[in-house]
Amino acid sequence: MTLDYKIYDYGDLKLQSGATIRNAKLAYKTFGKLNAAKDNVIVYPTWYSGQHYDNEWLVGKGMALDPDKYFIVIPNMFGNGLSSSPSNTPEPYNAARFPRVTAYDNVKAQHRLITEHLGIEHVRLVTGWSMGALQTFHWGAMYPDMMDLLLPFCGSAKCSRHNFVFLEGVKAALTADAAFQGGWYKEKPQIGLRAAARVYAGWGFSQSFYREELDLKAMGYSSLEDFLVEFWEGFFLPKDPNNLLAMLWTWQNGDIAANEIFNGDFKKALGAIKAKTYVMPGETDLYFPVADSANEVANMPNAELIPLPSIWGHFAGGPGTNPVDVKFLDEKLKELLAS
Amino acid sequence: MTLDYKIYDYGDLKLQSGATIRNAKLAYKTFGKLNAAKDNVIVYPTWYSGQHYDNEWLVGKGMALDPDKYFIVIPNMFGNGLSSSPSNTPEPYNAARFPRVTAYDNVKAQHRLITEHLGIEHVRLVTGWSMGALQTFHWGAMYPDMMDLLLPFCGSAKCSRHNFVFLEGVKAALTADAAFQGGWYKEKPQIGLRAAARVYAGWGFSQSFYREELDLKAMGYSSLEDFLVEFWEGFFLPKDPNNLLAMLWTWQNGDIAANEIFNGDFKKALGAIKAKTYVMPGETDLYFPVADSANEVANMPNAELIPLPSIWGHFAGGPGTNPVDVKFLDEKLKELLAS
Secondary structure (H helix, E strand, O other): OOOOOEEEEOOOEEOOOOOEEOOOEEEEEEEOOOOOOOOOEEEOOOOOOOOHHHHHHHEOOOOOEOOOOOEEEEEOOOOOOOOOOOOOOOOOOOHHHOOOOOHHHHHHHHHHHHHHHOOOOOEEEEEEEOHHHHHHHHHHHHOOOOEEEEEEEOOOOEOOHHHHHHHHHHHHHHHOOHHHHHHOOOOOOHHHHHHHHHHHHHHHOOHHHHHOOHHHHOOOOOOHHHHHHHHHHHHHOOOOHHHHHHHHHHHHOOEOOOOOOOOOOHHHHHHOOOOEEEEEOEOOOOOOOHHHHHHHHHOOOOEEEOOEOOOOHHHHOOOOOOHHHHHHHHHHHHHHHHO | OOOOOEEEEOOOEEOOOOOEEOOOEEEEEEEOOOOOOOOOEEEOOOOOOOOHHHHHHHEOOOOOEOOOOOEEEEEOOOOOOOOOOOOOOOOOOOHHHOOOOOHHHHHHHHHHHHHHHOOOOOEEEEEEEOHHHHHHHHHHHHOOOOEEEEEEEOOOOEOOHHHHHHHHHHHHHHHOOHHHHHHOOOOOOHHHHHHHHHHHHHHHOOHHHHHOOHHHHOOOOOOHHHHHHHHHHHHHOOOOHHHHHHHHHHHHOOEOOOOOOOOOOHHHHHHOOOOEEEEEOEOOOOOOOHHHHHHHHHOOOOEEEOOEOOOOHHHHOOOOOOHHHHHHHHHHHHHHHHO
C-alpha cells in the first residue's frame, strides 16, 4: 500500500510542556508544484479531528487554492491520528500518556517542515478553518516576516472562555462512559463517543439552521434523529477518544500569546502580525462569534473583518458542507491572493 | 415538620400518553390572599428542575407580584420532586417507569387545582420563566377566556428543533454514566450528573457573559473552574436523575398544539390566545432565541415582543440571578398588570 501523504520525522521533538515526543512524526500532503522562485506556497493546517483528506474540499482546479498555480501544503495537526498522536505513538507516551501539545508546538514543527525539510523561505498564504484558523493566527504572530497573507476562517487566535466551557461539556460526555477507563480502553467507549457527538450537534450548526430544517432539506437526512445518528454519531465513532481529547486540550489551551515570544500579551501578539489578513467568522457560529473576531481585528495592523453571511453556524466555513458558503469563501481567497 | 406548601391529590390522573398516575399529587404554594371578588389571581408555574422555592425571587412587597395585592399560586411541575415525580411515586410507576407527562397534562391539572380545588374562575395573569413560559403559553391557548394577561419570558410555545438537540446532549451526558443503570440506580450517578452540568454550562449563559467574566465579576466565583464546579455541578448534583429526565422529556415534547384541541396546528393554537401578552425572550438566550419568539408573536392576536436587553443569556430571565434584569422584567410585569 502506498500512502497518499508523506511523513516528516523530527527525531526528538521537545514541547512547551517539557515533554519530548521521540521520533515525532508530522504527516503532510502537498498539492501542485513548488515553482522555481519558491513563491507559490500555501500552508493550510487541519482542524479539530480532521485529517488532510478533510481539507481537500477547498483545493481544486479553478478554485483559489488551485494546484496548477500553487504548492499547497496541508500539515496534519498532532493528535489527529496521522501525525504523532495518542493512537500511534509507541509506549510509554501512548494513549492517555500522550503529552499535551499546544498550537505553538504544532506551528513551530510545521515551520521546520516548511523551512528545513521543504527548503521554503517564504509563504504566500496561510489559511485554515476552526483550529486551522488558530494555527493560521499562530503562523502570523510567530513568523510575521514569512508570509504575505492570512485568512483564518471560523476560528480564533485564543480559545474564548465560552468556547472552553462548550468543550468541557464534550469532554465530560465522552469520559462519563466507564468504558473509557481513564484512556486505557481496549475497545472504544461507544456510549461516550455517541454522547460527545450529541453534545457537539447543538453547537456545530446554528439555531436558524435547525429551524429551517437544513439537515433535512439541504443535507438530505430523513429526520432529526437520522441526522444525529448518521451525521454526528457517524462522525465521532471512527475517531480515537484519546486523540479527540489530545486535540481538545490543544484547542482549549490555544492562545497566540502563551509562549516566550509574547509572554501572555494577547494584544502584542495580534499586533505583531504583519500579513494582510481577512478574518472571516461565520455570522451564526455559536463558538467563534463575530464579536471575538472583531476584537482580534481591532488589534491587528493590517486586518479586515469579513463575516461569512450564513445560517450554517460553524459549518459555514467547512468542511465544504454548503456550496454557497464555499463559493463566498473561495471568492474572498481569490480576492486576497490577487492583492 | 410542617410543609410550607400544600398538596392537591387528584386520585387517578390520566395522561395524554395513556398512562395513569394513581394518587397523583400536585404540590403548590400560595402567596397573599384571594380577595372577595376573586379577581386578584396570578398563576406562576415552575421551570426545568426548579421547585416553587426557586420561583420566589419574583414575588415580594413592592414588586409586580406583590402578595399584598395578589393571590399568587405557584404550581410545581410534575417530575420536579415535589409534585408526582419518578423520585416520589410508589411502585410500579416509580423511577424509570414514571410516565411521560406533557406540558398539556401539567396545565390541565393546574387548571383543576385552580378551579375545582381553589374555586377560582378567573385569572388576572399567568407568567413563567423557561418551561414556566411553555406552561404560560399552554394556559393561554387551552383556556383563552380565563385570563386577562400573559407574560412568558425566556421560553417558547413549542420546543424548537435546536433546543431539542441541545437537550439530547444533556441527556446523553447524564445517561452515559454506567452508574445510571437505565434509571434503576441505587446511588446517584455522580459522573453523569456532573457531565450534564458541564454540558449545560455552555448553554445557560451567553458567549458575552463569559467574555465579560460575569461569573467572576458579577457572581463572585473565584475562577471559571470554580464556577463550573460550585454553580453548575452544585446545581445538578442534588437533583434526582430520573426527575431530570422526566422533565427533559416534557420539555422536548412541549408544543401547545400537540393535543385534541389544536391537532398539531401551531398557528391555530397561537391564534387562539386572547390574553394581552408580553412575550419576553432574552436577547442573548442561546436556546430560546428572539427569532422564535418573534414568530410566536406574529401569530398571536394581542401580543407584543419585548426582548430582555441582557448578556446573561437564558439567565436574563431567572431565577433572579441578575438584579438589573429582574428590575426590567418586574417593570414590564407592573406595566402589564396596570393595563
